[in-house]
Amino acid sequence: MSDSSDDIPFFGDDLPAATPARPAPRSAGGGIAARALAASNAARQASQPQAQYLSGLNPEQSDAVESIEGPVLVLAGAGTGKTRVLTTRIAHILNLGLAFPSQILAVTFTNKAAREMKERIGVLVGNTVEGMPWLGTFHSIGVKLLRRHAELAGLRSDFTILDTDDVVRLVKQLIQAEGIDDKRWPARQFAQMIDGWKNKGYAPADIPEGDSRGFANGKGRALFAAYQARLQTLNACDFGDLLCHPIRIFRAHADVLKEYQRKFRFILVDEYQDTNSAQYMWLRLLAQRPAPERPNICCVGDDDQSIYGWRGADVENILRFEKDFPGAKVIKLERNYRSTEHILGAAAHLIAHNEGRLGKTLFTEQSDPEHAKVQVHAGWDSEEEARAIGETIEQLQRPDRNGKRHDLNDMAILVRASFQMREFEERFVTLGLNYRVIGGPRFYERQEIRDAMAFFRVVSQPADDLAFERIVNVPKRGLGDATIRQLHDHARGRGVPMLDAARDLVATDELKPKARKSLTDVVEMFTRWQAMMETTPGHELAETILDESGYTEMWQNDRAADAPTRLENLKELVQTISTFESLRAFLEHVALVMDTENNPDLDAVSIMTLHSAKGLEFETVFLPGWEEGLFPHQRALDEGGRSGLEEERRLAYVGLTRAKRNCHIWFVSNRRIHGLWQSTLPSRFLDELPEAHIEVAEADGSYGGYGGRGQSGGPYGASRFDRAEPFSGNYETPGWKRAQANKSDATRDNWGTRSGPSVERIAYGESGPRGRTIDGELVARSATDTPSAFSLGDRVFHMKFGNGNISAIDGNKLTIDFDRAGQKRVLDGFVSRV
């Protein structure tokens, strides 16, 4: 321990109170209160060197940090220092010696939030944070509990955690086994229903009759039960179970519950507005204290930022906190440190249209006549929207008179639906503008990674039939449907895992000789690898498995353009495994942490959905697509009614409050949806913005006839945006009126004449294994604007497709015969001469 923190107890999770310098109280809770008061007074009276972390907090924040006893709800508006309060509060508890680090339960929703919290607590209290084993996501803490008490849920402690994909495949098998038409009753839909039930903490017996009837003519409950039974034989659980099993264990085993109630002296919950019913039950069980004591639970959240209702989050949890935890103290944080008065003014006015709020109004002291109002832009169509935003970004990024430039990292485009991203990506590719897509398909979702993981899973947990089935015939071993079915039946008949069934079957002559031989090999391989498990380091074992199974070879022989990338990914996977203690530890990590870091060194514009923007902030934010049907989204309105609309409005609120200084809202008259051009109406949310804080900007002339950028000299040329003239004030501008008028007579005629970036799409659409380029660095720099830079027959190199020869030239569009990837049409900016 460092000496600066010698007054902070640091002990392992299960160490008994071995007389720390300042022992944490083990006595009844009444003592805690007294001690808390005494200690906090002492801390205040001493010239408080150790309470330095408290200085710099505003009065409400201090209140939230220091109200240690009893239930507390902190209503923390956007940008009001929520994380700071949470982390300081933990530091405070530790500093006062009220609990060991291991006695604090701190839950977040995402791994990212947990990581961040850990870092920030580390800054405050030093290494002590390492002793906080119960700081994590609901799910990671759930796993921890469940591994300890697995047998009480009918599992072994080495159970597998299935991801959504596995669940759907499993459900599909069950639906088919029941003889139900899986066309009419899709597995995906049922998997979602199961998820919904588990969000409410339901077991099959608990589900409402109507729900059961609602699927496959009343087979809902039976299927759910069959699913649970199947999970048990697989020694597996899904994400919902990570919460539901502990809840059931706590309810059925009072002694276990008591152990944890005693253990967790302080409970802190981040993003409380996002909790679902199961999480609420889980928390309430753990927070409960015997009579005179009060739950030491502190929930931090913002009802105005509740945007996950559709996946089971229940805003009611935060709205009725005071009822659930009588005598709760409610503290509002409304002083905003992030945004300008205009952004806050716009956001506040908008969100005030919602009913059923707890009611907060953000305010700021940083107001300045220089601050830009929120800009509202009208455009003709989504192409213009992307083009204009691209130009604004280039303009901002260009050094100004003082040589200062706006980092791309400080800009973001926040969309309602991910299909909107494409237009921006295409635009930015042509401009050579770095961008970053947050939340695209992830590393661990790629085919080759999932295959590899399936091998590892079977080795580590032989009952994992889902994984076994995935790879038993990978690479192709001549084990077709017939053999698999036979294996499956045998396994089900005997109630053993498929790998065991395979072991049995190859000893008989039930299989065709060829299948028998292949399957024998498979069984032998797995037996060998399993034996290596205890002795071989994870990454070595992983490499052995991938080599011996022929999986690596399979990709080496694959002529597909992306095969080398896949091999790279596999290499990276093995590399990652080497940073883990064992293959098992790695598997656990992957099951819970699906995110991949992106490259922070790259200066790039972020493109993401409004949902994934929650919790982030940017200097400049672009909010495109504010049109009826898209935002608010039609389906939210259809399925959610009034509350659906309110959730959409909160989403708009989240979007606005991400901006620190500049916010640009866009809406267009024509948007392509499902391949059809549709004319659209401006979003009702636009009318809910206060005129005092917005400015309707109009770009002069048309944005059509884009071209000749290179001729105007300089890498970025003259921007048409230079001519854009903002109109001050209100909606009574020509631009606005024209946009309103346009909405009805918009036709798709003008479309054909505009040159779309369709060629880029070819190049772009085939990039990467699953389509999306994650960091802009994979994207080629802009075209040099000299179409004639290449000539027929030139030998060129392309980042995705490799080497090839030019077989045709059409302006800056080249047709190239690639050695490996075949013939493609690409923009010349994507290739270089070899």
Next chain:
DNA sequence: AGGCATCCCGTTTTT
């Protein structure tokens, strides 16, 4: 077993 045609569907997403 693999390749091509056809059909269907099409928010938001974490763990």
Next chain:
DNA sequence: CGGGATGCCT
């Protein structure tokens, strides 16, 4: 329009 899944045909 375009991706994914399914199904039929070779």
